[in-house]
Amino acid sequence: MATPGQKVVLITGCSSGIGLRIAVLLAKDEKRRYHVIATMRDLKKKEKLVEAAGDAYGKTLSLLTLDVCNDESVKQCINSVKDRHIDILINNAGIGLVGPVESFSMDEMKQVFETNFFGVIRMIKEVMPDMKKRKSGHIIVISSVMGLQGVVFNDVYAASKFAMEGFCESLAVQLLKFNVIMSMIEPGPVHTEFEMKMIADVSKKEYPGADPETVNYFKNVYLPSSVDIFETLGQTPDDIARCTKKVIEADSPRFRNLTNPLYTPIVALKYADETGGLSVHAFYHMLFNLGGLMHLSMKAMQCLTCGCLRSRSISPN
Numbered sequence: 120m121a122t123p124g125q126k127v128v129l130i131t132g133c134s135s136g137i138g139l140r141i142a143v144l145l146a147k148d149e150k151r152r153y154h155v156i157a158t159m160r161d162l163k164k165k166e167k168l169v170e171a172a173g174d175a176y177g178k179t180l181s182l183l184t185l186d187v188c189n190d191e192s193v194k195q196c197i198n199s200v201k202d203r204h205i206d207i208l209i210n211n212a213g214i215g216l217v218g219p220v221e222s223f224s225m226d227e228m229k230q231v232f233e234t235n236f237f238g239v240i241r242m243i244k245e246v247m248p249d250m251k252k253r254k255s256g257h258i259i260v261i262s263s264v265m266g267l268q269g270v271v272f273n274d275v276y277a278a279s280k281f282a283m284e285g286f287c288e289s290l291a292v293q294l295l296k297f298n299v300i301m302s303m304i305e306p307g308p309v310h311t312e313f314e315m316k317m318i319a320d321v322s323k324k325e326y327p328g329a330d331p332e333t334v335n336y337f338k339n340v341y342l343p344s345s346v347d348i349f350e351t352l353g354q355t356p357d358d359i360a361r362c363t364k365k366v367i368e369a370d371s372p373r374f375r376n377l378t379n380p381l382y383t384p385i386v387a388l389k390y391a392d393e394t395g396g397l398s399v400h401a402f403y404h405m406l407f408n409l410g411g412l413m414h415l416s417m418k419a420m421q422c423l424t425c426g427c428l429r430s431r432s433i434s435p436n
C-alpha cells in the first residue's frame with residue numbers, strides 16, 4: 120500500500136518490455152516517491168518482473184490483473200485500488216501488426232484497435248473522473264513515432280497510434296482545465312519482445328490474399344531494412360523508462376516526447392510540406408531506390424557510432 124506522500128502509479132502491460140522496465144525504475148526510486156501498481160493480463164507471467172524488482176516487490180511495487188480489452192477486468196482492477204486513487208496512469212499495453220494489409224482478417228485488425236486504441240480509452244474513462252474530481256493527475260500514453268508518421272507495411276498499427284494521438288490531443292485541452300496533465304511518449308524502434316514477436320510471426324506467415332510482388336517487397340525489401348533500422352537506431356526499454364520518468368518528474372511535463380532525436384527530422388519532413396508529397400516520396404525512394412545504400416549506411420553508422428549516437432538521445436540521459 121502507498122505511504123503518505125507517495126504517488127500511486129498504475130501501469131498496463133508489465134509482463135515484458137517497456138512496461139516492465141518503467142515499473143522497476145519507478146519502484147526502485149531512491150527517494151521512494153512512488154508506489155507502483157504493475158498490471159498484466161496474466162499473472163502467471165509475473166516472474167520476470169518480480170525478479171527484476173527484487174526487494175521493491177511487496178514494498179513499492181504490487182501486482183494486479185488487468186486486461187485492457189475487458190471492461191470488467193478494468194473496473195475490478197481500479198475498484199481494488201485504495202479509494203480508486205491513482206496519481207499517474209501509464210497506458211503501455213499494446214500489440215503490433217506488420218505485413219501486407221490484404222493478408223489480415225478484419226478481426227486481426229480490429230484487435231489492434233481494441234488493444235492500442237480502445238484499451239487506452241477504457242483505462243482513461245475509468246481513471247479520469249476521479250482525477251478531475253481531485254483536480255490532479257497525470258495520464259501518460261506510450262504511443263510511437265508511428266503515431267506521427269506512417270510507415271509502410273505497418274498501416275494498421277500506425278493508424279491505431281495516430282487515432283490515439285488525435286484522441287489525446289483533443290482531451291488534453293479539457294483536462295488542463297482540471298489540472299490533469301496528458302503526455303505522449305513516442306519511441307522509435309525499441310528492442311523488446313515486440314520486435315521478436317514480429318520476426319517470429321513473419322517467419323510463420325504465408326500472407327494469403329497478398330500478391331507475390333507485394334509479399335516479395337515486404338519480405339525482401341522492407342524486412343531487411345527494418346532489421347537494419349532496429350539494429351542501428353533501436354533504443355532499449357530502459358531508455359524509454361528513463362524518458363518516461365523524466366516526463367513524470369518535469370516541472371511542466373511536455374505533451375509530445377519523441378524519445379529518439381534521430382527521428383525528429385523524419386517527423387519535421389511531414390510538416391515542412393503541407394501537400395504530403397515530400398514525406399511519401401522520401402519514404403518511397405528510401406525503400407525502393409536507396410534500399411541497398413541504406414543498408415550500407417546503416418552498417419557504416421553501426422561501425423562508426425558503436426552506440427555513441429544512442430547515448431546522445433535527448434530524453435533518456
Ligand SMILES: NC(=O)c1ccc[n+]([C@@H]2O[C@H](COP(=O)([O-])OP(=O)(O)OC[C@H]3O[C@@H](n4cnc5c(N)ncnc54)[C@H](OP(=O)(O)O)[C@@H]3O)[C@@H](O)[C@H]2O)c1
Binds near residue numbers: 137212261306
Ligand atoms: N518495441 C517497439 O519498437 C515500440 C516502439 C514504439 C512504441 N512501442 C509501444 O510500447 C508499448 C509496449 O510495447 P513493448 O515494446 O514493451 O512490447 P512487449 O514487450 O510485447 O509488451 C507489450 C505488453 O502489452 C501487454 N498486452 C498486450 N495486450 C494486452 C491486453 N489486452 N491487456 C493488457 N496487457 C496487454 C503484453 O502482455 P502479454 O505478455 O500478456 O502479451 C505485454 O506486457 C506498446 O504500446 C507499443 O506499441 C513499442
